[in-house]
Amino acid sequence: NAGVMQNPRHLVRRRGQEARLRCSPMKGHSHVYWYRQLPEEGLKFMVYLQKENIIDESGMPKERFSAEFPKEGPSILRIQQVVRGDSAAYFCASSARQGMSNSPLHFGNGTRLTVT
Amino acid sequence: TQLLEQSPQFLSIQEGENLTVYCNSSSVFSSLQWYRQEPGEGPVLLVTVVTGGEVKKLKRLTFQFGDARKDSSLHITAAQPGDTGLYLCAGVGRDDKIIFGKGTRLHILP
Numbered sequence: 001n002a003g004v005m006q007n008p009r010h011l012v013r014r015r016g017q018e019a020r021l022r023c024s025p026m027k028g029h030s031h032v033y034w035y036r037q038l039p040e041e042g043l044k045f046m047v048y049l050q051k052e053n054i055i056d057e058s059g060m061p062k063e064r065f066s067a068e069f070p071k072e073g074p075s076i077l078r079i080q081q082v083v084r085g086d087s088a089a090y091f092c093a094s095s096a097r098q099g100m101s102n103s104p105l106h107f108g109n110g111t112r113l114t115v116t
Numbered sequence: 117t118q119l120l121e122q123s124p125q126f127l128s129i130q131e132g133e134n135l136t137v138y139c140n141s142s143s144v145f146s147s148l149q150w151y152r153q154e155p156g157e158g159p160v161l162l163v164t165v166v167t168g169g170e171v172k173k174l175k176r177l178t179f180q181f182g183d184a185r186k187d188s189s190l191h192i193t194a195a196q197p198g199d200t201g202l203y204l205c206a207g208v209g210r211d212d213k214i215i216f217g218k219g220t221r222l223h224i225l226p
Contacts, residue, residue: 004158035216040125042204042216043159056213091158104149105214107158 004029004094005074006108013082013115021077021111025094032075033105034060034067037089046090049075082115089113119143120207120217128223132194137220139205140187146208148181148188153202153219195224 005024013019025032030051035043045059049069060067064082069075079086089112093105121140129135139148147166151159163172165181165188172179176199178191192199204219 040218040221042120042122042218043206044216045213093158104161104164105159107151107160109156109158 004092004106004108006090006092006111008111009109011111011113013113015083015115016081019079019082019086019113019115021079021090021092021113022074023077023092023094023108024074025092026096026106029094029096029106031095031097031103032069033093033095034075034077035091035093037091037110043091046077079113082113084115087113087115120205120215122203122205122217122220124220125218126221126223128225129195130225131196134191134193135195135222136189136191137203137222138187138189139207139217141207142186143207143209144185146185146210146212148185148208149206149214150179150188150190151204151206153204154200159202159204192222195222197224197226200224 004026007022032049034046037043047060047067048056052071064080066078089110091107091110093107095103095105097103123138149164150162153159163179168183168185170181176193180189200223202219202221204216206214206216208214
């Protein structure tokens with residue numbers, strides 16, 4: 001069952017290091033969304049990408065965070081110079097078509113980032 | 117800014133009881149989705165409601181979209197331990213952006 005695959009499941013980084021989170025969307029899906037979830041919080045939108053394009057990055061911090069979805073390979077969420085406040089669960093979701101109303105999101109099981 | 121308020125935040129009830137959780141906003145949404153999330157996993161879509169007043173049933177779960185498309189409820193009949201989880205509502209705005217509530221954490225005691 002080729003669902004949305006995220007790796008690693010758990011990632012521990014020291015302050016100042018870089019974190020790279022990978023997401024392979026469901027087969028046939030070309031729309032990828034990244035969300036962040038803190039304990040007892042809902043999902044906060046970060047960025048929406050299509051192949052080779054960032055469509056909406058309004059939820060992503062301007063500094064240290066970047067995302068890409070290359071023509072080949074998984075989508076990558078990159079956090080440079082991590083700080084303790086970056087510790088959270090990061091979820092990736094994919095959809096087949098643009099437009100949330102028409103195409104539901106399929107989520108991966110997340111990457112839990114811990115910054116020590 | 118569109119916000120979705122979910123209530124209650126936490127709910128712990130005995131197996132066999134009925135319950136209702138709510139999702140409210142002052143904004144109008146083109147559709148509303150309900151997800152369930154279990155510990156260590158990603159959210160899984162349960163249902164999408166689109167039309168004001170729409171009611172959808174999924175076995176013992178009944179979802180309703182408010183007439184004005186600003187709110188929604190989820191009613192569970194005869195709750196079972198397998199219903200335990202975090203229930204998230206998500207509204208799809210006119211700009212096609214999806215906004216998530218903080219969720220209701222449900223615990224069904226056997």
